[in-house]
Amino acid sequence: MSKLGTLTIGQAPRADITPILDAVLDANLPRRHAGVLDGFSRSEIERDFAAEPSRPVLITKLLDGSAVVIDRARTEKAAQRKLAMLEDEGCSTILMLCTGHFESLNTEKARLVEPDRILPPAVAALTQGAQLGIIVPLAEQISSEAGKWAPLGRAPFFAAASPYGGDGASVTEAARGLSGRGAEILLMDCMGFVERHRREAAEAGLPVILSNSLIAKLVSEIV
CATH class of the missing domain: 3.40.50 (Rossmann fold)
Structure with missing residues (x-):
């Protein structure tokens, strides 16, 4: 059976984005929503994902509704680990909920959909x-x-x-x-x-x- 995984660079679930997906997806399609920053406090995010001068950045949303600017390269490394987790949980298609450009994300078997x-x-x-x-x-x-x-x-x-x-x-x-x-x-x-x-x-x-x-x-x- 198909199972859709979504990966936001912030924290999941994204209450602002999931209704847009729900409007066009089969209601019976199993889904697993994950976030790169799941489980991190703001201080931990600022420590591990801090934006650095002259390096590409991304902006995302946390569960408390606030926004945070994070380093793109560090985010990409963490995202790769989350993709492996989603595959291990049986996701056959994984959608990145980010339009930012990533250099090297990949999956073993799942179809990876990268908006960029x-x-x-x-x-x-x-x-x-x-x-x-x-x-x-x-x-x-x-x-x-x-x-x-x-x-x-x-x-x-x-x-x-x-x-x-x-x-x-x-x-x-x-x-x-x-x-x-x-x-x-x-x-x-x-x-x-x-x-x-x-x-x-x-x-x-x-x-x-x-x-x-x-x-x-x-x-x-x-x-």
Whole structure:
């Protein structure tokens, strides 16, 4: 029997993301949700996953609702151990709940679905050369995550707005800024962006692609 595993880089379950999966998956499909930071206190996270200057970072959500910025390389090493755990528990397909780029994640037998490998070619096919505007959670990710968008026919415009709040620009402000620069279609490049954020971005008057919704629909075809 098929069994779906999901792995967030934060703590599971992700109450913001799982409803998007549930909307398109068979209700009888067994699931196991895990997180790289499961069981860690904030002080332990700050000790073991601290972001370092000039190194790629990721942002994720903890069970208490707060957000944390973590080092991508350290997260990738810990994620590999969690993938092995999910395989040992019988997951036949494992979905990474992160659109960040990872270099070397792998599984022995399970089908590993990494959004960063699927989104760029899929979005390139959908947009067909239209000018894409991409909203990322952190300004630092504009440079560190830009390389994965090479399949696009035109270099995308970027703006930063966190799905988890904070002092930066709002999603609506980021979307309107991208529209003003000439974007024709918007992409929300983080699994933490949900339907509420899509509606906020849509106030700019452009079509909005929600990464986790697109990935969920694609995964539903293979599980």
